[in-house]
Amino acid sequence: MTVTEDEARLARIREAVAAIPRGRVDSYGGVARRAGLPGRARLVGHALRTAPTELDLPWHRVVNASGRISFPSGSRQHALQRRLLAGEGVRFGDDGRVDPAARGLDDDLDRLLWGPPDGGR
DNA sequence: AACTTGACTAATC
DNA sequence: CGATTAGCCAAGT
Numbered sequence: 001m002t003v004t005e006d007e008a009r010l011a012r013i014r015e016a017v018a019a020i021p022r023g024r025v026d027s028y029g030g031v032a033r034r035a036g037l038p039g040r041a042r043l044v045g046h047a048l049r050t051a052p053t054e055l056d057l058p059w060h061r062v063v064n065a066s067g068r069i070s071f072p073s074g075s076r077q078h079a080l081q082r083r084l085l086a087g088e089g090v091r092f093g094d095d096g097r098v099d100p101a102a103r104g105l106d107d108d109l110d111r112l113l114w115g116p117p118d119g120g121r
Numbered sequence: 122a123a124c125t126t127g128a129c130t131a132a133t134c
Numbered sequence: 135c136g137a138t139t140a141g142c143c144a145a146g147t
Contacts, residue, residue: 006144028129039142041129046144048128062128070128077128 012036013047019105020061023088025098026105027065034107045070060084067097 016035020026026034028041037043048059060081064070071078073096082092091099 029131032129039130042127042142043129043144045128050145059128064128065130081128 009035009037009043010047010050013044014051014055014057017044017048017057017059017062020058022058023090024102024105025061025063025067025085025090026103027067028062028070029065030105031062034105041065061088063098063103067100067103069096 012035013031016026016031019034020031028044029039031044032038032040035044044062048057048062051057051059069078069081071081085098086092090102093099
């Protein structure tokens with residue numbers, strides 16, 4: 001297990017995060033699955049935590065499997081993430097869950113977005 | 122090197 | 135609903 005392999009995995013995770021369209025969210029597990037790393041949701045958390053800000057990843061579009069922001073409510077991060085999502089039109093329920101309609105992505109999303117130059121849109 | 126933590130999750134109770 | 139358990143495993147102590 002080399003360092004380069006780890007970096008490649010992190011890169012795939014970051015790609016998967018970057019592939020989440022504006023106004024939609026995905027779960028840590030979902031991102032991991034689309035990155036080819038099923039069952040490794042925690043790794044997504046680590047990847048985002050250690051990701052350089054300069055990458056400008058849409059990290060706020062990643063919520064937990066419950067559809068809630070994973071930062072403790074009341075924390076600065078929680079407020080920020082919620083605000084960023086609200087700014088993209090993501091609705092929240094009274095229980096703090098994001099609108100179910102905005103949750104989850106198809107496995108083909110990556111191909112749809114990055115594959116066929118003409119397929120999508 | 123042992124032990125703990127954590128931007129997680131699914132299953133059970 | 136919440137609490138517990140077990141699986142996950144990179145990083146931090």
